[in-house]
Amino acid sequence: MISGNSLLDDITEKMTSTEYDDEKVDISLAVIGESLNLAYIAVKEVVSENHVLCCTYEWSADGKRDLLNNESRFSDDIWDRWLSGKGSSAGFWEWNLEMGVPCPLKLIQKNLAGSIIHIQMFKGDNFIGCIDFVDNKPGRKWSTNERALIVRFNDLLCEYLSKWHENKKAITSDIISSVYDHTTRLPRYELFCMEVEESFKELENSQLVILSVDFTNFKFINEKYGHEEGDLFLENVAKNIYAYTKWLISCCRSHSDNFLMVCKCDKIYTKARIINTIEDISRDFVNRLSEKYFDCNLCVNIGVHIIRSNTENIEQCISNANLARKFAKKKKHEYGHSCLTYDPAMAFELKRQAEYISDMKKGIESGEFFLEFQPQVMTDTLEIIGAEALIRWKKDNYNRLMPDDFIQIFERDGCIIKMDYYVYEQVFKLISERMRDNKPLFPISINVSIVHFYENKLISFIGSLLQKYAIKPEYINFEIDERIAVMKMDNVSNIIDELRAMGFRVYIDNFGSGYSALNTLTRLNVDGIKIGRTLMKKDLDRNDQIIIQCVVNMGNKLSLEVLAEGVETAEQRAFLIKSSCEYMQGNYFSRPLSIEALDALIEKQSL
């Protein structure tokens, strides 16, 4: 072994140069590694302000470079400790396997670690990274000379890297964009999978939990606050994941607002305990997010797949967690949970959904879809003033499917547009035939899915129907789901204004179901509102009554027509009369009917 001084002279010479050269650092690491008889050295530098360290240089006695360019993100408290490390014990410390505590470092080859010296690098007062000197044998006693050598080498490297800092920044930012997501600074999917695979190796007493997370209505943040705010939201989620989950091994953003995480916990944790823990954490997290984006109705959806054996296929595990997330999103109201674990029955359900989407076109062509009409009446006299067209599907083996069985599936796919166009044409045709046959005419309400507001072809399609069937627009009402309240208002109000300019009446459907902000009514030029079925409970308690009365009062004062949906009992009707709600619809008067049955009812009334 050469003496410490001549070794440092040698290294100093290499590093005192007018040019930046990666290789000089590599050679210096090798020189010091061999002279101290080490197994491994890792240099880690700060590459962004987001609590991230990247392994920028690596030397190992066996020549392997497993962790080069890997990044680790640290939670706020650990990062604060890094920052305050200068001159303190946090800036220089030793670890030894014999201490009986796990190795505290993420960015080292753990199988090589028996004894470690960890030292931080500072430029002035700024923390710029650290170096780990690793011996594979536990219990190494570092001599005073060795410690001094390490400190002086650290100073030299620190100076060298600071000098070429700008240059390094450019280099590492290239590394980041290829391996790390630009927005959140989290690893990309491929790197995440490698990290999951790595953690498969140590499963004797533990289990891995894969989480797939996304947010209902994330798109509304982009729409309402702009894409920059959307990016900030994602970055914030990434930070919070690290701050919250002490069991976290790795995480990534696989796309859009979909995050994947892998956590490790002891095998004694039951499925129920895992789910409860996740739900507690996520509830707190979403409450805080909702304070900021209070008008976006944000919800978190979490799918979980628990891995207990290392024979499972990683891609399949991730896909199971994703599937469970989709179910959590869809069935939240049914199950009352934001977090679901994977169940093989979910895969069958998915198959059914795919089948519905692929069979829709055929169903339309062969007349499997048909309409029923639910009368809308004056609340006090029960005189029929119109009807709502509601779609049903008589699909091959099924008696008939109701909208709740397929509308959401079609909405998610986008093919709802095709189905709605079919409904609109049927209704226009029906009215023109009734005009021709001198049958009684009354306005028919048709439902407009929120998806039309992304497509922007609704107006021209309706224009072409008006031309083709030459009916009076006063016989068509449009019911627009209240979810539009959280969309970009300009676009929505333009479409509503155009429909009204064509002579149609426009209503907000399902008002009060949770999306409407009060100012929706003043910002959108609509003719009326339909109070949602969810507000019209069987036994209206005092609070329900107050809410309904307020909505009716508000509508009346704004000169809007107000119709209450889902009226089933005489008591509900009496309450509506008392509350001055002029119109109603519901099973109390009539369930949805075929057009022939509706005609018979109208005829009976006119006698």
Ligand code: C2E
């Ligand atoms: P919606 O627009 O709120 O329609 C009213 C729903 O309430 C209908 O359910 C109707 O059958 C039901 N309903 C009416 N009165 C009562 C009652 O007293 N009690 C109960 N429990 N239910 C009552 P349906 O036919 O299952 O339709 C569900 C939803 O599917 C509709 O809700 C609408 O949003 C959507 N939908 C139906 N047809 C179409 C369509 O052609 N296009 C689009 N985009 N959506 C449609």
Ligand code: MG
């Ligand atoms: Mg409706």
